[in-house]
Amino acid sequence: MGRIFITLTFVLTILPLVAGKAIAREEKFFDFFGDIVYGEECLRSWQIEEASAVAEKLLSVGRDNPYVCFFAGEVYFYEGNYQESLSLLQEALKDPDIAQKGKKFYDFVNRVYQTAGKFKEVKTEHFLFRYLEEKDAILADYALDTLEKAYHAIGSDLQYFPAKPILVEVFPDAESFCTISTLTKDEIETSGTVAICLFNRVIITSPRLLPRGYQWLDTLTHEYVHYVIMKKTYNRVPIWLHEGIAKYEERRWFEDAPPKLPVSLESLVAEAIEKDYFITFEQMHPSLAKLKRKEDTALAFAEVFTVMDYLFNRGGYPILVSILDSIGNGKSPEDAVSSATGVSFPEFEKNWMYDLKQKKFRRIHGIQILPTKLKETSASVEDVESVAEIEVKDARKYAVLGDLLRREGLHSAAIIEYEKASKKAGNISPQIQNKLAISYIMDTQYTKAEEILKISLEYYPEYTTTYISLGELYQRKGEYDDAVKILTQANHINPFNPIIHKNLAQLYQKLDKKEDATLELKRLMMLTK
Structure with missing residues (x-):
């Protein structure tokens, strides 16, 4: 979720300046103008190699021209050459007309460079x-x-x-x-x-x-x-x-x-069909x-x-x-x-929508779109800490009680409280599902635990804790290959959780895969040093 594409360019700000100055400048500049316009079009159409060739040609004959410098600075930025980009843009900004409209792009590149310059x-x-x-x-x-x-x-x-x-x-x-x-x-x-x-x-x-x-x-x-x-x-x-x-x-x-x-997403489509939204x-x-x-x-x-x-x-x-x-x-x-x-495009849209509405999409009441919250820290969330993520107050209260009982080793009692929490939640909560499954694991009720975790994984494949819980279950059952497989998938989501690497290292040792075990221990050290 959350992968997007944006078409955005700052280069449009400079083209009117180039066009306006083309007549006033010497004839040599007029030749530059055509090349710069073509180069800018290459940037907009993502033909960066062609834009780069134009920039190198212009720099070879017009290095002292501020418009050439600005365009070449843009190209270098698109190529990821931040320092060279800033150097050329800075030269270009000495021209007052470029400085008026081009400084925004220079400031942007400079802000990016504060991070990217240390990559x-x-x-x-x-x-x-x-x-x-x-x-x-x-x-x-x-x-x-x-x-x-x-x-x-x-x-x-x-x-x-x-x-x-x-x-x-x-x-x-x-x-x-x-x-x-x-x-x-x-x-x-x-x-x-x-x-x-x-x-x-x-x-x-x-x-x-x-x-x-x-x-x-x-x-x-x-x-x-x-x-x-x-x-x-x-x-x-x-x-x-x-x-x-x-x-x-x-x-x-x-x-x-x-x-x-x-x-x-299937559930969202089913709901959209139902509501015609x-x-x-x-x-x-x-x-x-x-x-x-x-x-x-x-x-x-x-x-x-x-x-x-x-x-x-x-x-x-x-x-x-x-x-x-x-x-x-x-x-x-x-x-x-x-x-x-x-068929015509309107007919295509109509046919697609008709086909969509004939399909039997599952509507899963209570499934959520999990929030995205960017944090400034890199701390991993452990299962017990995730109580704070349970939105419904009564459900959170039972989950807290379940955590207390589980820490005391009273797993059967914890199961009762987590089941109450699940009923109160009003939605399908991966936090509560994992807590309940872990208690079943600790109570050696492995079949119930696996059933809960597999459903949770189907509903929330992005929720790393479920993979870790399943890995724990398979490891306790002695199904080491399955445990490795599921924990490897956890790394596809969060390679920063040290528990994953620690458990993988132990599993590889048991499977006599010493090189893999050594690699996981090396990764664990990277995270914990």
């Missing part, structure tokens, strides 16, 4: 991964392995393989992510946005910023899909199609099977992050997923590629969809 880098064949905090180094291996898998899977699906290494940056705190994303903290938390594809790069927040992390590897893939679409289509794809393909493809790094709509394609523009309620953002993601499913069932990846190719070749998105489906 460390790890490279692979197709990606350049940057991070700041020492603890975030733990992300590199997971991220790059995932991204390389995504590179090949998405490239095969959408028939596009970027030629140049893709920049991926992990921003370490809420303030720096707000700056680079150009979103407010309220917009981020309302929409659940934790990553973005913008300025020719993939940008994510560190999973440290959420108490239990988030599905950050799926998120990386989601944003990489946006990157591919941008490059392939010259940034001409509307938000509904962008988000639909990205949502449909976000687990391709992990799964070969056709994607399924998560239960929480949908988010239109027009309302989704310019970004899902601009919707006012997290439920609306989630519903929009669910809708566009079903659009892709509708298209895929009628032509597989070839129909998606056909649409993207047509848009890249200059067709409007509506005409591209119409050509691929053989």
Whole structure:
């Protein structure tokens, strides 16, 4: 949840200045003007290599021209060369006309540089991964392995393989992510946005910023899909199609099977059909992050997923590629969809909606869209501490009593209180479900515990505690391979929880996988030193 795409550029502010000065300046500058206009168009259409070639040509013959410097500074920023960008922009701002309108962009780059200028880098064949905090180094291996898998899977699906290494940056705190994303903290938390594809790069927040992390590897893939679409289509794809393909493809790094709509989103679609309440394609523009309620953002993601499913069932990846190719070749998105489906765009929308309403989506009463709260600390939330997250007062009261009884080893009594809490909650609470399951585990009622945890995992696959609880259950039952598998999935959400690495190290020792055990102990030390 919360992966978005925004088309945003500051370059439009400088073009009118260039046009206004073209007549007044010497003839040599007039030649620069055409190149700069072309270069700016390359930036807007995400053809950064072409923009870079224009910048290098202009710098070689017009290094003293402030408009050339400003344009080259923009290009360097899009390439992730922050220091060089600032240096050129600073030169350009000596011109009073550029200073008047260009300082906003310079200040923006400078704010980003306060964080990005300290990034460390790890490279692979197709990606350049940057991070700041020492603890975030733990992300590199997971991220790059995932991204390389995504590179090949998405490239095969959408028939596009970027030629140049893709920049991926992990921003370490809420303030720096707000700056680079150009979103407010309220917009981020309302929409659940934790990553973005913008300025020719993939940008994510560190999973440290959420108490239990988030599905950050799926998120990386989601944003990489946006990157591919941008490059392939010259940034001409509307938000509904962008988000639909990205949502449909976000687990391709992990799964070969056709994607399924998560239960929480399936329930939202069922409710939308029941109430005849949908988010239109027009309302989704310019970004899902601009919707006012997290439920609306989630519903929009669910809708566009079903659009892709509708298209895929009628032509597989070839129909998606056909649409993207047509848009890249200059067709409007509506005409591209119409050509691929053989009906007018309004008819296509009507057919999709009719098909949607014929499906038997499950309505799960009580399922929630979990909130996104970016924190300035990296502390993990333990199960007992999560009582504060239970919103209903009476449910929280019973959960607290259950915790007290469980700490005293009175597990049967704790089960009674947690069951009361569950009834009072009024919704399906992953916090209470985990507390109840752990008490069943401690009471050796393994079958009941597994049943509860599997339901919880189906409803809330982003909730890390459930994976840890299941890992504990499988370990106690001696099912070590299953325990490793489930805890590995926990790392896909929150690699900063030391319990996961500690338990994995113990399991690998029992399975006589000494190298894997050593690696997990190394990761544990990274988090606890």
